Amino acid sequence: xxxxxxxxxxxxxxxxxxxxxxxxxxxxxxxxxxxxxxxxxxxxxxxxxxxxxxxxxxxxxxxxxxxxxxxxxxxxxxxxxxxxxxxxxxxxxxxxxxxxxxxxxxxxxxxxxxxxxxxxxxxxxxxxxxxxxxxxxxxxxxxxxxxxxxxxxxxxxxxxxxxxxxxxxxxxxxxxxxxxxxxxxxxxxxxxxxxxxxxxxxxxxxxxxxxxxxxxxx
DNA sequence: AACTGATGCAACCGCCTGCTG
DNA sequence: ACAGCAGGCGGTTGCATCAGT
Numbered sequence: 001x002x003x004x005x006x007x008x009x010x011x012x013x014x015x016x017x018x019x020x021x022x023x024x025x026x027x028x029x030x031x032x033x034x035x036x037x038x039x040x041x042x043x044x045x046x047x048x049x050x051x052x053x054x055x056x057x058x059x060x061x062x063x064x065x066x067x068x069x070x071x072x073x074x075x076x077x078x079x080x081x082x083x084x085x086x087x088x089x090x091x092x093x094x095x096x097x098x099x100x101x102x103x104x105x106x107x108x109x110x111x112x113x114x115x116x117x118x119x120x121x122x123x124x125x126x127x128x129x130x131x132x133x134x135x136x137x138x139x140x141x142x143x144x145x146x147x148x149x150x151x152x153x154x155x156x157x158x159x160x161x162x163x164x165x166x167x168x169x170x171x172x173x174x175x176x177x178x179x180x181x182x183x184x185x186x187x188x189x190x191x192x193x194x195x196x197x198x199x200x201x202x203x204x205x206x207x208x209x210x211x212x213x214x215x216x217x218x
Numbered sequence: 219a220a221c222t223g224a225t226g227c228a229a230c231c232g233c234c235t236g237c238t239g
Numbered sequence: 240a241c242a243g244c245a246g247g248c249g250g251t252t253g254c255a256t257c258a259g260t
Contacts, residue, residue, distance in 0.1 A: 002228050003253055014230075015253095038245060054246075055229065090248060105249070106227050114225095225257075234248080239241105 013047040017056055021046060025053055026061050059100045066098030070107060078104060078111075 002016035017025075028044040029035055037050035046053060070078070074096060081092040089101035089108075096104065 002255075003230080016228075036245080050245085051231090051247095052229075058247090059228075087249065101248075102228080109250095110226060220260105222260085223258090226255090228253095228255105230252075231250085232248105233250105234246105236244105236246085238244085 007047070011047065012049050014052070017060075021048070022056070022061055025057060029057055029061070055102075059102045062100075064098055065100065074099070075111075078107065082108065 003014070005013060005015035005018070007013055013021075024044055024046055025040075028040060037054040040046070040050055040053050041048050044053075048056075077096060078092060081095055085091045087105075089105045092104050093099055093101040
């Protein structure tokens, strides 16, 4: 279900989180509150990049997270909010206590897949066209949403949707016009924090770690 | 029982935005 | 106004598990 753990060229651990790492991260965040995610791995003694730590905390370790299947009410809420906000998963997640944007996004994608499949089985020719529209709706947004172009300026596009929550149709595919941007240097996220805290790759301290203020894991 | 395709979901990646100096 | 940094977001990927044959 999860990627096998491995270390990249910089010695940064990727892939599935171990129980030990979870403990370290949870303890650190709970103790320090809103952390500096970039510095966290260094101080907490994790061979992860800050981004990975933040993601793990937000999507899995955060308290009051709901797990398991969605209730009918939640499903309906997601449908309604997606209709309203489009693929603004974080916005949708705000309205669903205990659910993360990642979880909702995953749910939506699998939900759309189901719809696609149902479409294909019910109608042959129309299916491909409908499927295209449904898929488009997942990568764009509803008619109420502004569309951001290359200039980053809101531009409306004409689209309509039917009574069905998922059958959107649009005049044209704006995605293609979003353009490509030159890659920004985001290497800071993956920079290792192993300078002074040179890790043994199989070792994660679980007793004590020294940082700006002493951090103890029990 | 063995195989295979589908599904679910955790995690990664690239990019965007807001803040600060 | 500009550059650099940090946090956040949305899309995509990898892989374990499930379901069907």
